[in-house]
Amino acid sequence: MxxxxxxxxxxxxxxxxxxxxxxxxxxxxxxxxxxxxxxxxxxxxxxxxxxxxxxxxxxxxxxxxxxxxxxxxxxxxHIAAYRAALERLAERELVYPAFLSRAAVKARVAAAEAAGSIWPRDPDGTPHYPTEERMQNRLQAQARIADGERHLWRLDMDKACARFGQNLRWTETGSGRAETISADPQVWGDVVLWRWDAPSSYHLSVVVDDALQGVSHVVRGLDLYWATPVHRLLQTLLDLPEPLYHHHRLIxxxxxxxxxxxxxxxxxxxxxxxxxxxxxxxxxxxxxxx
Structure with a gap:
């Protein structure tokens, strides 16, 4: 090929x-x-x-x-292609609507840390989103959405990894030779896949586009290196092909x-x-x- x-x-x-x-x-x-x-x-x-x-x-x-x-x-x-991918994940109950605002999450994290708890953070230092909405009543959530309440769609990372995230890896050539890298997407928590103020998210749209365009080699900056575990998980969940990755130095x-x-x-x-x-x-x- x-x-x-x-x-x-x-x-x-x-x-x-x-x-x-x-x-x-x-x-x-x-x-x-x-x-x-x-x-x-x-x-x-x-x-x-x-x-x-x-x-x-x-x-x-x-x-x-x-x-x-x-x-x-x-x-x-190509918004329809990203929506179709989200719906596939929803059919497997791997995503959920998230209603907490940034201010609410920030307050929740601050209160927990003030009480001595260690709140998990992603590789960028952003606190993980609280997880209780994973278990929310589906009918009640649908009613809130129907009422026009702002929300995001997030990946239930624990559920996704339990079903499909075991032994995830990718092939990396950024060092000048091919290496097999272990991927741990759980370090990101429940990532956003769809936003109320913008269709899709970077994570979802990029893996769908790479697959639809037949991209075999993803060559991008080292600042996106740690996003690769999320992309490999989404590729696995959506039955998409795995490209080779080459993360280059930054200027x-x-x-x-x-x-x-x-x-x-x-x-x-x-x-x-x-x-x-x-x-x-x-x-x-x-x-x-x-």
């Missing part, structure tokens, strides 16, 4: 050097493997994604010399922090206006220019 790679930015800000590294590395690896290169626009969050940023993504990537199969897949055009700023759209890290557009060429960008991020 022909290897399939993809670069999947979100149009919620300007691309920076970190995006350039990931996009070009995907293309370089695809060419070396004789594979296909796809572009996916992850515009699932209507609160943050903007058409002008999407247009700028295409422009910046073309300037860099990225060559992808047209048209790019836009997540906002850091002068102070050693990861580049970020939210803090205004140097964008590709600014570097272009400053007179840098695509070859200059490749040299700056440590990729061969040949």
């Amino acid at each position: 022909t290897p399939v790679f993809r670069f999947a930015p979100s149009p919620n800000g300007a691309l920076h050097l970190g995006h350039a590294y990931s996009a070009l590395l995907n293309q370089d690896m695809a060419r070396e493997a004789g594979g296909r290169m796809l572009l996916r626009i992850e515009d699932i969050d209507p609160q943050r994604c903007r058409p002008e940023y999407e247009s700028q993504i295409y422009d910046d990537l073309e300037w860099l010399g990225l060559d992808w199969e047209r048209p790019a897949r836009r997540q906002s055009d 850091l700023d002068e102070s050693g922090h990861k580049l970020s759209k939210s803090i205004g890290s140097t964008g590709l557009r600014s570097l272009r206006l400053a007179g840098l060429s695509p070859s200059d960008i490749r040299r700056r991020i440590g990729l061969a220019t040949g």
Whole structure:
């Protein structure tokens, strides 16, 4: 089978050097493997994604010399596919509606920790969501939803892992050689799969898209390394194929922090206006220019 790679930015800000590294590395690896290169626009969050940023993504990537199969897949055009995946999980009673607000969860955690309890936290340091709603009365929950009460859909992590999460692993090539990595999705608690303010979630939409697009090699930054256990669990629950994973180094700023759209890290557009060429960008991020 022909290897399939993809670069999947979100149009919620300007691309920076970190995006350039990931996009070009995907293309370089695809060419070396004789594979296909796809572009996916992850515009699932209507609160943050903007058409002008999407247009700028295409422009910046073309300037860099990225060559992808047209048209790019836009997540906002495929909501039905994510909804169908959620419904499959619901049929197995692996998801539940979660009604607690962020403020309510924060208060619950603070009270527990003040009383001396140790509240579990995920790899990002975020407290796990309380688990009592896993056992809520289904009819009462449906009535609350019918009344328009805001809610999320969360994965019942314990139930999902008990049924399908034993001995989860993935193949990782980020070190330069293939390694088998054990996956423990329970460190994330009951992750969100669907939001009231945005269709789907990153975790659900990305595994559905990778499967539907036939992606065989997921090449992305180390900041997403610990999301892989959740993705492997969802792939198992939904009977989706397992891609190979390659988590690459991050491009850091002068102070050693990861580049970020939210803090205004140097964008590709600014570097272009400053007179840098695509070859200059490749040299700056440590990729061969040949």
